[in-house]
Amino acid sequence: MKSQNEEVVSNETPELPSNWGRWGLDDQLGTLNLITEETRARGAAEVRTGRTVSLALPIRPTPLISGPFAPASQEASPVRQVMQYTGFPPIATAEVLTVIPHHPRSTHIDAVAHMPRAGQVYPGRPLDECVSMVGVRHGSTTAFAAGVVTRGVLLDLAVDEPLPSGYAVTAADLDSAEQRQGVRLEPGDALVVRCGWDMTPVPGRPMPGMSLDAVRWMHRRGASLYAGDIGDAHPALDPACPAPLHGVALPLLGLPLIDAANVDELAAVCAELERHAFLLTVAPPRIHGLTGVPVNPLALF
Secondary structure, three states: OOOOOOOEEOOOOOOOEEOOOOOOOOOOOHHHHHOOHHHHHHHHOOOOOOOEEEOOOOOOOEEOOOOOOOOOOOOOOOEEEEEEEEOOOOOEEEEEEEEOOOOOOOOEEEOHHHOOEOOEEOOOEEHHHHEEOOEEOOOOHHHHOOOEEEEEEEEEOOOOOOOOOOOEEOHHHHHHHHHHHOOOOOOOOEEEEEOOOOOOOEOOEOOOEEOHHHHHHHHHHOOOEEEEOOOOOOOOOOOOOOOHHHHHHHHHHOOOEEEOOOOHHHHHHHHHHOOOEEEEEEOOOOOOOOOEEEOOOEEEO
16 A cells, blocks of 8 residues: 555656556546545634635636627637527526636636546546547546535745746745745645746747646645646746646646636735635536536635
């Protein structure tokens, strides 16, 4: 029996950390298995004032049709909207939405099937067995049906200024942030990282990102979930491992990722209260068989 923090390695990539087989070949929870009743109780103990902060970016839908009342700017939005009217004259209004979960302006949670590795989905299932044109049968948002409730820890790497362009976040950066803030990520906790960047790529401006060294740190520490204002660097910093979060943490560790988290207000509240740990709740809509879904994570203090 391996301890919950012992590094497990896949046969396909022996040099990379992996949880394949750790919780069985049919497992779909991945690192969410590390969240126990004790972990949730540890998170609940962080709630002292009742103050709440959302980690989601606001979204303004874009109309799918034009007209005199359509906004002048038709910026690409993660949500497209068509209005419906019931009765004549209308007695009710509703809408049909087209949602793009994996949009850089949509705070969303990635299921493990979102990024296979070498044709396999966590924890080593063939891609064609897991995903088809009619949906996801293994490794989908079904794993989030019960929601995620655990202790969250913010590591603010942009206290003084945003990280430099193209910077690779390392384990030493995460250790330094813990020491500076007087907090420690424990097994089953959710890791929230602030780097002071917008996840939307800007041409000619390389984005910082997590390194493989940082992903190894998350594995050693037993992080159950990652949320941040950045993810993988664009363009890639290391050609040998171009996407440590989406190419290693998600498909090999089974570590769910909350992309495009809005963490500036969270950092401000943590600094004000001089506390960088909180209860984190993530309650996605119970839509099964998807590769990802928008979420509104809440931090409670």
